[in-house]
Amino acid sequence: xxxEFENVDKQGILEKFHRAKEFQKxxxxxxxxxxxxxxxxxxxxxxxxxxxxVDALKKDLNKSEVESYxxxxxxxxxxxxxxxxxxxxxxxxxxxxxxxxxxHSKSFQMPxxxxxxxxxxxxxxxxxxxxxxxxxxxxxxxSVILKPSEISPYTSKVVEKLIDSTFLKGHVExxxxxxxxxxxxxxxxxxxxxxxxxxxxGKIVMQKAAENFIPVTLELGGKCPCxxxxxxxxxxxxxxxxxxxxxxxxQTCVAPDYVYCHKSIKKQLLxxxxxxxxxxxxxxxxxxxxxxxxxxxxxxxxMKSFINDDNLIFGGKYDEHSLKIEPxxxxxxxxxxxxxxxxxxxILPIVEYDTLDEVINNIRNYxxxxxxxxxxxxxxxxxxxxxxxxxxxxxINDTIIHIAGPExxxxxxxxxxxxxxxxxxxxxxxxxxxxxxxxxxxxDLPMRYQPYNKLKYKIIKMFLK
Numbered sequence: 001x002x003x004e005f006e007n008v009d010k011q012g013i014l015e016k017f018h019r020a021k022e023f024q025k026x027x028x029x030x031x032x033x034x035x036x037x038x039x040x041x042x043x044x045x046x047x048x049x050x051x052x053x054v055d056a057l058k059k060d061l062n063k064s065e066v067e068s069y070x071x072x073x074x075x076x077x078x079x080x081x082x083x084x085x086x087x088x089x090x091x092x093x094x095x096x097x098x099x100x101x102x103x104h105s106k107s108f109q110m111p112x113x114x115x116x117x118x119x120x121x122x123x124x125x126x127x128x129x130x131x132x133x134x135x136x137x138x139x140x141x142x143s144v145i146l147k148p149s150e151i152s153p154y155t156s157k158v159v160e161k162l163i164d165s166t167f168l169k170g171h172v173e174x175x176x177x178x179x180x181x182x183x184x185x186x187x188x189x190x191x192x193x194x195x196x197x198x199x200x201x202g203k204i205v206m207q208k209a210a211e212n213f214i215p216v217t218l219e220l221g222g223k224c225p226c227x228x229x230x231x232x233x234x235x236x237x238x239x240x241x242x243x244x245x246x247x248x249x250x251q252t253c254v255a256p257d258y259v260y261c262h263k264s265i266k267k268q269l270l271x272x273x274x275x276x277x278x279x280x281x282x283x284x285x286x287x288x289x290x291x292x293x294x295x296x297x298x299x300x301x302x303m304k305s306f307i308n309d310d311n312l313i314f315g316g317k318y319d320e321h322s323l324k325i326e327p328x329x330x331x332x333x334x335x336x337x338x339x340x341x342x343x344x345x346x347i348l349p350i351v352e353y354d355t356l357d358e359v360i361n362n363i364r365n366y367x368x369x370x371x372x373x374x375x376x377x378x379x380x381x382x383x384x385x386x387x388x389x390x391x392x393x394x395x396i397n398d399t400i401i402h403i404a405g406p407e408x409x410x411x412x413x414x415x416x417x418x419x420x421x422x423x424x425x426x427x428x429x430x431x432x433x434x435x436x437x438x439x440x441x442x443x444d445l446p447m448r449y450q451p452y453n454k455l456k457y458k459i460i461k462m463f464l465k
Contacts, residue, residue, distance in 0.1 A: 005184050013181065016173040017188050020116045020143040023170030024191075029113070029141045032091035036084055038138055042166045043080045046073065046131075049162055053127055056154035060126060061248065062322075064290035071247060072128040075404060079132050082406035082423055083139040090139070090427045101463035104443055110434040113141035114215070115191030117430060120182060120205070122197045123295055124251040124344075126152035129219075130159050133194050134172060136426030142192070144172045147182050151295055183208075190214055192430060196253075199367075199415055206418075217419035217429055219253070220412055221342050222369040226256035226399065227359055227385065229376035230264050236397070237375040238272035241348075242280055244373070244399025246327045249292040250346040251299075254371040254393075254400050257343055258332065260359055263352040270329065270350065274314045277327045285326040286319050293323040294345060303345035306330065306338045313350065334362060356381055360388045367415035368392075373399050392416050 029035050046053070053073055057063040063072075083090075091111055098107040117137045121130035130148050137144050146163065148156035160174040175181055186193075186208040195205045196219040209216045226244075228237050245256045261269050282288045294300045300323045307316045307328060315328035325346050332339055332349035339349060353359050363372070372391040374382050382396050392412035393402045403410050403422075411420025421429050447456045 019170035056158040059154040060152040062293040118190040123149035123151035126155035140430035220417040221253040222416040223257040224371040226373040228261040230262040232375035242276040258349040370412040370416035
């Protein structure tokens with residue numbers, strides 16, 4: 001029989017896995033004060049290694065220092081700061097009301113870590129999407145094994161260096177490797193799995209987790225619509241759409257995947273978007289040293305295939321050597337190839353509509369997106385879209401900023417994900433709340449015990465109704 005893991009360092013991976021399991025059994029991080037010390041050390045080490053992190057992101061994705069801090073490093077630091085401020089409160093036992101039938105007792109919920117968590121992170125935000133789940137998992141008291149993406153190797157190596165210099169052995173471990181290493185990890189009996197990536201791989205993760213009854217959080221993606229209504233502020237809408245779409249060269253799971261605009265303002269909106277692309281990225285974006293690149297040749301070729309003479313509105317130039325494609329606008333319908341799957345690149349289809357009901361019906365025919373954006377001044381139209389369209393989260397009159405704060409949980413639903421994290425929601429994701437009733441011994445009401453009679457039945461009905 002062929003061993004599918006023949007080239008995998010199984011012994012090395014299992015050593016890390018068992019170390020993490022043993023660390024958790026010893027309850028080394030059960031006291032919230034110990035967790036805080038670990039998070040403080042992580043914060044300080046990120047600051048010390050900031051130049052290395054920026055350099056790695058530059059090599060993997062050509063991100064500028066500003067974009068690296070704004071969209072990756074700063075978000076992780078903000079998450080750590082939030083946890084440091086609130087961890088004591090989150091970790092407290094919470095008293096809840098006890099039913100009269102359980103007199104005299106007290107009831108409470110006790111937050112406890114799940115145990116050992118597997119975090120599988122992607123390549124598009126290789127620092128933030130690797131470290132931020134670790135922050136939440138460590139805050140909740142878990143031990144963690146991280147499998148970073150092999151597609152962003154420079155950042156994955158820096159993340160491993162950061163983890164090794166911050167955490168005790170067994171507390172957080174890193175397993176490098178490719179598909180085989182990840183598959184081998186999924187065979188192990190983790191207590192929780194947190195996966196960020198494609199819907200296709202998310203299905204495999206969920207199937208593997210189900211075999212061992214492992215709870216999962218899946219952070220996936222989808223075609224995120226951006227609706228621009230006839231009453232929108234056109235120039236402001238264009239500025240914010242260009243920022244959200246072309247950040248990280250469009251390789252963002254919550255980027256506007258396509259613009260759905262009212263036909264009466266299509267020409268005006270296109271002119272404004274073209275103008276904003278030039279303002280933000282220059283006349284020649286391919287020569288802009290702060291404009292990120294596509295992650296690899298495969299992704300570059302997919303994006304290039306979406307551009308042709310029949311649909312091109314603006315942009316379309318590319319450089320195969322640097323793996324850059326300039327911000328590109330294409331005209332589209334829902335039947336076109338570019339509209340069949342999440343784009344994940346700097347191609348922005350423009351689709352026009354007549355009525356808001358048409359918009360809602362078409363969006364509802366697609367899988368539920370991770371994000372949705374509405375540009376309109378009408379509260380009635382905003383509320384109608386929010387009410388009738390299903391999606392993970394989003395913005396009114398802006399794009400992508402809903403993911404930036406720890407006060408809002410971030411996650412999708414159905415095809416776009418399962419579960420959420422960030423802030424308190426992230427702490428809850430990696431926490432099991434034990435429900436406890438502490439019953440006193442000096443009183444024991446007899447009505448629940450056999451033999452039953454009419455009087456006991458009457459008393460029970462008085463308490464339970």
